[in-house]
Amino acid sequence: MNADRWTRRRVVGLLARTAAALPTTAACDSTEEAQQPPTTPTASLADSGTPGREQEASGTRPLFLGTYTSVEGGGKGVALAAYEPGTGRITGRGVLAELDDPSYLAVRPDGRILYAVDEREDGAVTAVRLSDRKVLGSRSTGGAAPCHLSVHPGGRWLFSANYGSGSVAVHPIDASGALGERTHLVTHSAPPPGPGQRGPHAHQVVTAPDGGHVLAVDLGTDTVYTYRLDEGAGTLAEVARARTRPGAGPRHLTFHPGGRHAYLANELDNTVAVCAYDPRTGRLTVGGAQSTGAGPSGGTGTNYPAQILVTADGAYAFLANRGHDSLARYAVEADGARLRLLGTVPAGGVFPRQIAFSPDGGLLFAANQRSGTVSTFRVGARDGGLRPAGEPFASPVAVCALPL
Secondary structure, eight states: OOHHHHHHHHHGGGGGTOSSOOOOOSSTTOOOSOOOOOOOOSBOOOSOOOSSHHHHHTTOEEEEEEOOSSSTTOOSSEEEEEEOTTTOOEEEEEEEEOOSOOOOEEEOTTSSEEEEEEOSSSOEEEEEETTTTEEEEEEEOSSSOEEEEEEOTTSSEEEEEETTTTEEEEEEBOTTSOBOSOOEEEEOOOSOOOTTOSSOOEEEEEEOTTSSEEEEEETTTTEEEEEEEETTTTEEEEEEEEEOSTTOOEEEEEEOTTSSEEEEEETTTTEEEEEEEETTTTEEEEEEEEOOSSSOSSSOSSOEEEEEEEOTTSSEEEEEEETTTEEEEEEEEGGGTEEEEEEEEEOSSSOEEEEEEOTTSSEEEEEETTTTEEEEEEEOTTTOOEEEOSOOEEOTTOOEEEEO
16 A cells, blocks of 8 residues: 555544644545634543443443544544433543554444454454453454444444555454454455546445445445355455446445435545445446535535435435535435435534434434544434534544444
8 A cells, every 4th residue: 555645644633733734645534625723622531430331320321432543642542431312412431442543433233342443554453342341352454554344234244444455354253242363355456546546445344234235435446346245154255336437536335224225425526426226236326426515526625525324214314524524414305316405514523524323313423533522413303403412522533433
């Protein structure tokens, strides 16, 4: 991989502590806009408490926060906090585990084990048992700078996307939740990189609602790859490719609950696209480019869309806009086949890299990397409107928020 390119995607976290602008190249944190003043937080991490039953007994729920530990002003590992479902208020609970650059987090379906990427040159994934904060070990991803991971719905396999080397890794999960040695590594060797790219950059890997297909989104090749998972062997066999328009830089995909449509956020040309999906074949068809609500599309603006989500009932979708520092809201129409932009609201922080719903869908959390804050919003049941809930919570170089 290009070492300078990967270093810059980590160093972008320094901007949370500086007033000067730092140009970066196309990556998980691609941006060239000037740094904006950070949002002033009103709460911070405190060293107390444990996850799980104690929080539930107090009426709060656990919230895990990912960061970059290798940049100035970064965190110490996976941070632990608690949130109140009724008010959205967040309070600190210290550090769950001192891991290296845990920039993306996921949990096993039973909620007992947390998995984190170690976004380093020698990439790894780590398992942590939540009941006692015990680290169950780490395994190499076989690639550089893993920036995303997900657990298969059956709970037996962990997938990770190596951004730096453009590859996808598969690890088995045993009964205890620990990870076994890698069973497969797929590198995106074709098609050739898109405009301005030097190689593939796998950015996300996710299981389709049908459970049998795994999709990998690659920013470098402007392609979404579909694989069929062998659930016995833990291997991936490519069955389809979906190309975006050249230079789109696809970053993140989310499925409509109906299972026949998905929504794709394109980081580099500042667009989103509705995709048709065939669960029988795993084939994805990318639709036309649509507005993010954050300036002109086509790469001429200063916005870099990050993560897109859809509500459990399939009625609304939300997009995190980095640069514009906003959250876009869409009405989902025609049984998932159409997005209609309703508008944007301020993200409550600078550079919202990742967003997540609370399990009941009533709250939305935004991890704001450059202001080092996590914002919370109430999600309107009737109109999907986003309304701030409480004050931004201070978390160093916040790049991922995972509420349980």
